[in-house]
Every structure is written in structure tokens, then in C-alpha cells.
Amino acid sequence: MTHFAVTARDGAARAGVLRTAHGELRTPVFMPVGTKATVKSLDPEELTRLGAQIVLGNAYHLHFRPGDALVAELGGLHGFMGWEKPILTDSGGFQVFSLRDTILAVDDDGVTFRNVYDGAAARFTPELAAEIQRNLGSDIAMCFDQVPPAGITRGQLEEAVRRTIDWARRQRDAPRAPGQLRFGITQGGVDPELRRRSTDEIGELDFDGNAIGGLAIGEDRDAMFAATDEAAAQMPDDKPRYFMGIGDVEGILEVIEAGVDMFDCVLPTRTARTGSAMTWTGRLNLRNARYARDPGPLDETCDCPACTRFTRAYLRHLVNQSELLGHRLLTLHNLRFVLELTRGAREAIECGEFASYKRNALDRITKWEP
Numbered sequence: 416m417t418h419f420a421v422t423a424r425d426g427a428a429r430a431g432v433l434r435t436a437h438g439e440l441r442t443p444v445f446m447p448v449g450t451k452a453t454v455k456s457l458d459p460e461e462l463t464r465l466g467a468q469i470v471l472g473n474a475y476h477l478h479f480r481p482g483d484a485l486v487a488e489l490g491g492l493h494g495f496m497g498w499e500k501p502i503l504t505d506s507g508g509f510q511v512f513s514l515r516d517t518i519l520a521v522d523d524d525g526v527t528f529r530n531v532y533d534g535a536a537a538r539f540t541p542e543l544a545a546e547i548q549r550n551l552g553s554d555i556a557m558c559f560d561q562v563p564p565a566g567i568t569r570g571q572l573e574e575a576v577r578r579t580i581d582w583a584r585r586q587r588d589a590p591r592a593p594g595q596l597r598f599g600i601t602q603g604g605v606d607p608e609l610r611r612r613s614t615d616e617i618g619e620l621d622f623d624g625n626a627i628g629g630l631a632i633g634e635d636r637d638a639m640f641a642a643t644d645e646a647a648a649q650m651p652d653d654k655p656r657y658f659m660g661i662g663d664v665e666g667i668l669e670v671i672e673a674g675v676d677m678f679d680c681v682l683p684t685r686t687a688r689t690g691s692a693m694t695w696t697g698r699l700n701l702r703n704a705r706y707a708r709d710p711g712p713l714d715e716t717c718d719c720p721a722c723t724r725f726t727r728a729y730l731r732h733l734v735n736q737s738e739l740l741g742h743r744l745l746t747l748h749n750l751r752f753v754l755e756l757t758r759g760a761r762e763a764i765e766c767g768e769f770a771s772y773k774r775n776a777l778d779r780i781t782k783w784e785p
């Protein structure tokens with residue numbers, strides 16, 4: 416039996432089961448981001464109660480603080496952070512290349528940069544990114560890739576595609592943690608030919624899964640969805656497909672419709688810390704004066720602690736006073752919302768009703784308060 420099985424299809428959308436060394440995931444799956452070995456402000460037990468099946472960690476940040484060797488010495492990331500379900504670690508490619516001011520040199524062997532913690536020069540290579548993730552003991556390790564920013568020249572984009580493929584080859588057979596899966600990452604922006612080349616060549620390397628990288632970084636949204644449709648259709652059907660970095664309602668439903676199985680985003684947790692709630696009636700900005708005397712729940716249909724035990728008026732007060740409990744409650748709510756949206760999509764695919772599920776969800780979410 417392989418590690419991934421598609422169990423239902425509805426158009427290009429699919430539901431499936433992904434088996435990892437720390438248990439099974441039902442896909443489509445949203446993956447909360449726990450960059451520094453914590454989903455900010457939440458206890459792992461709370462994540463389990465919210466319905467999280469897997470969390471993300473980050474090789475870049477954990478390499479510098481507290482150090483992947485230290486984590487390995489203490490038995491690996493699962494034990495270190497008290498989370499016994501699956502973990503996916505990102506390779507650090509996005510972090511290295513998105514902090515452009517810190518890059519000192521990029522060549523075919525790797526990239527030299529100043530780390531964000533103390534400014535000391537450091538060097539990442541594909542081999543080191545694999546070793547860090549082996550030390551962390553994640554269930555799914557990602558290839559180290561070159562993530563080009565949106566709006567660069569075609570020549571630069573082509574170079575990033577070529578380098579990402581070369582680096583993927585070098586990581587293909589790098590040592591792994593026991594049972595660790597490794598996913599390749601495709602690049603190419605929204606350039607159809609480069610994206611196709613990248614998807615083809617990464618697909619041929621026969622990784623355990625394939626990711627769509629380098630999108631949702633500021634390019635035109637329709638072009639992004641078109642590129643996703645095409646890339647997902649071209650990826651191996653029998654391997655999980657991961658869209659890196661999408662967490663808004665429309666984006667999640669679009670990538671699921673394209674045949675994507677996994678996705679992550681800081682949006683639900685980051686917007687919670689700015690006082691915004693994602694709800695079935697749109698995004699609510701709790702700082703708005705209209706909630707000062709509102710005795711109702713944040714979202715009538717939600718069963719999370721913020722919605723079942725507190726009023727909008729109280730949550731607004733906490734947010735306005737920057738109280739830790741306000742951040743925590745909105746984080747719990749936003750994650751519950753996105754996890755439920757995704758679970759609903761999975762059930763709709765299983766019933767062959769994804770198109771109407773998507774339409775209804777987008778119809779309901781009409782209100783927007785930036």
C-alpha cells in the first residue's frame with residue numbers, strides 16, 4: 416500500500432488519505448503554521464480539539480533557534496513541542512529568498528545570507544536543508560527551492576526554475592528521518608511554459624508529493640488560479656499536491672477545486688492577532704465601534720470557545736486592550752473556521768456536491784471590513 420490514496424473525486428477536486436509516520440491525514444487538509452515549533456499562543460491539545468490534523472514547522476527558524484541538533488538531541492520536534500500528530504517542515508527556501516535584503520550571494524551550490532536573529536552570515540544548501548529536516552524528524556520534509564519574487568524578468572524566473580530542479584535532484588536521495596516523506600516543489604510563477612517545465616521535471620523525480628511554490632506572493636489573482644489549475648492537472652495523480660501559502664476562503668475553495676490536497680497559511684493566525692475574525696458572514700474587524708454593545712456571539716454557527724462562551728462586546732474589549740486572551744480566542748476561532756471550511760469541502764467532494772458547496776460558501780461570505 417502506498418502512502419497516498421484518492422478516495423473520492425468530484426470534477427478535478429479530490430478527497431484522499433495520506434499516511435505518515437505519525438498517523439493518517441484526511442485530505443483536503445488545512446495545515447496551521449507553527450513556524451517556531453508553536454502555533455502562536457495555542458496549546459497542542461487545543462489544536463487537536465479544533466480538528467487540526469497536522470502542523471507546519473520551519474527549517475530556517477528552528478535551525479537558528481533553538482538549533483535542529485538540539486531538537487534532535489531531545490528526541491525530535493514532536494516530543495519537543497508536545498505534538499504527536501504529523502508535522503510538515505518547510506525547507507527555509509521561502510524564508511531565505513523572501514528576506515531579500517539579507518541575501519549575500521546566490522550560486523548553483525546554495526545561498527549565503529545574514530540570519531534574522533543576530534545578523535551572522537550563514538549558508539543554506541539543499542543538502543543542509545535536508546539534514547536540518549532529518550534532525551527535526553518531521554513526517555514530511557520539503558525540498559529547498561529558490562523562490563523568486565513576483566515581477567522579476569523571465570530570465571531570472573527561468574534561472575530559479577533551473578536551480579530549483581537541480582537542487583531537487585540533489586535532495587532526492589539525501590538521508591531522511593525514519594519514515595519521513597519528501598515533497599518536491601515547483602516554481603515558474605504564472606509563466607505557463609516555465610511552470611510546465613518545472614512541474615514536468617519535478618514530477619519525474621518521483622517525490623512522495625509535489626508542491627506548487629512561488630505563487631500567492633503578489634501576482635494577479637486570476638493568473639494565479641489559472642496557473643494552479645494547469646499545474647495541478649499536470650502533477651502526478653497518485654501523489655498528494657500541496658499549494659504553499661493560501662488561507663482565505665475563496666483561495667482555499669479555488670485550489671481544492673483545482674485538485675490540490677494540502678495547503679497552509681499564516682492568514683488565520685496572523686489576522687487574529689490584528690483583531691480580525693473570519694466568519695460565515697465575512698471578515699469582522701472587532702475594533703469597529705459597532706461591536707461595543709453587541710451581546711451576540713462572534714459567529715452563530717461556530718462551536719469554538721470564543722463563540723460559545725463570549726460576546727462580541729467582550730472580544731472587542733480584549734482586542735482593543737491588546738489582551739493576550741483576545742489574541743488567543745480569535746486564533747482559536749479563525750483556525751476552527753478554516754478547518755471546518757476544509758472539512759466541509761472534503762465531505763462535499765465525497766457526496767459529489769463540491770460545486771454547490773463552493774457557491775454557497777462564497778455567497779454567504781459577502782461582508783468585508785478591512
Ligand SMILES: [Zn+2]
Binds near residue numbers: 748
Ligand atoms: Zn468560533
